[in-house]
Amino acid sequence: CNPWRDFPAHRSFTKIAAHRSRMTPTRRFALAVSLVAAMTVIGAVGYRLIEHLSILDSFYMSVITISTVGFGEVKPLSPAGRLFTIGLIVTGVGSAIYLFSVIGELVVEGRLREFLGKSAMNRRIHGLKGHVIVCGFGRFGRAVVEELSRKAVPLVVIETDAARQAELDIAEVLHVVGSALEDSVLEEAGIGSARAIIVATGSDADNVYITLSAREKNPKILIYARGDSDGGLRRLRLAGADQVVAAYQWAGMRIAASIIRPSVVDFLQLSVPGRESEVDLEEIRISRESPAAGKTIAAVERDNPRLRIVAMKRSDKPLEMIPGPETQIEPDDLLVVIGESDSLKRLAPL
Structure with a gap:
């Protein structure tokens, strides 16, 4: 029995720790940089208003205070300026220490190269216009990605399984690891500037939800969705999908057509990828x-x-x-x- 766990402060700390554990290294680094930048600006504004320093001297004082490098003051501070400096040290140094700890964590865990690579990938994704988003890198989605890559179509893959990230890296395919059910993931994949989205997860319910989200965020986008059941196909159409595909149904129809009209199927094979x-x-x-x-x-x-x-x-x-x-x-x-x-x-x- 731990009576401390019933205190509000302990519950709040537990929530913060749990939230931090769910944050990715990228988000923690971005948070740390944002905190340090915010404290630097606040410090510069404070010195400007309290001590009437120039803009350059104000930023100089703010930086040396937060970094605790020990350089001398630009000019002797007033009592109000010293009180402000004490507050800036207490809050700003904590932010700087958090930033250094996140950088150290990235280095120790060997994630620095991964982080830098992901940042470069995010910049490339944000620079895309008129690209295609593929939600799901299973058997269906992989076939779509292979054909689009063969035709040099710019695309971004959204995949929830982080274990498939290595395969996407080897294939040099731009990707976002996360769930397309989250608006932030769709935005990270560039849903606003994409010309088409292929919804190819293994769940009809998820595909319907992603279709609704995509249509809301980009009313002009073309939506191609996969469905496994008659009900799923009907709901995908109602949700706004431009074209729905029942993968197993099409495969069965192709086999039946090969038996009934083999010459016609041979002709249609002209458009099959990978055929020489x-x-x-x-x-x-x-x-x-x-x-x-x-x-x-x-x-x-x-x-x-x-x-x-x-x-x-x-x-x-x-x-x-x-x-x-x-x-x-x-x-x-x-x-x-x-x-x-x-x-x-x-x-x-x-």
Whole structure:
């Protein structure tokens, strides 16, 4: 029996200790730096108001007081200035000691390199625009990441399992370790500037919640969500997902189609990642500077004999299958093209 545990002060200290144990080294370091910076500014303002020192001398006095280096005062302090200095020593030195202890902890635990690497990764993530966020790095999410990486699409992975961080580091994939259920994690992954998010966790309930959060934080984002049950698929659509996928259902349909229409499935295999073939299926966005802009489909196919345009999408209109040969190609049109790989490579820069 410990009667001390019933005192409010003990309960408060216990809560603080428990909260600190849950904080990551990055957050503890950021907190320590923020405390030292805040005390330095407060000290400078105090010396400026009390002793009427210049801005430089005020910051100088604040820094030497907090760091306790023992340098001399700029000028003799008044009684009010000395009382202020005592208070600054009591509070500021504690903040400085906390900062040094966090740095020492990072060094002793060998996390300094990890911390510096994570800081660099966070800066790279914050600099992204129009990237794709993948929530979940399981079998489904890994397949998505491999294909997006193969196409050099900028992406960020959110994964709750820290054990998979090493795999993501080896693959050189930008990632955030945490739960996409938390708003702070989505913001850390750049949800506000992302163009699409793929919700691929193993829980339908979590996927619905993440879909709602993503739509709230970025109303224009494209949301692709995985669902394992009929109810989950229905709720994902209601939550605002632009496209929902039942992974096991699609796999079963592909196997059945392979038995019933094997030649059709062989044709569809053109778009399967990792397949080596002389013929490929690709989509190409036409820019305003493209030589293809203003030409007809017949003219483009005539210039590239081993290439066919099988579909075209213009602005918000639905996808048009097998557009007419006299259809004129305009800037920002999206073309779905099939042909030899060399012909596609020549057309792709257009």
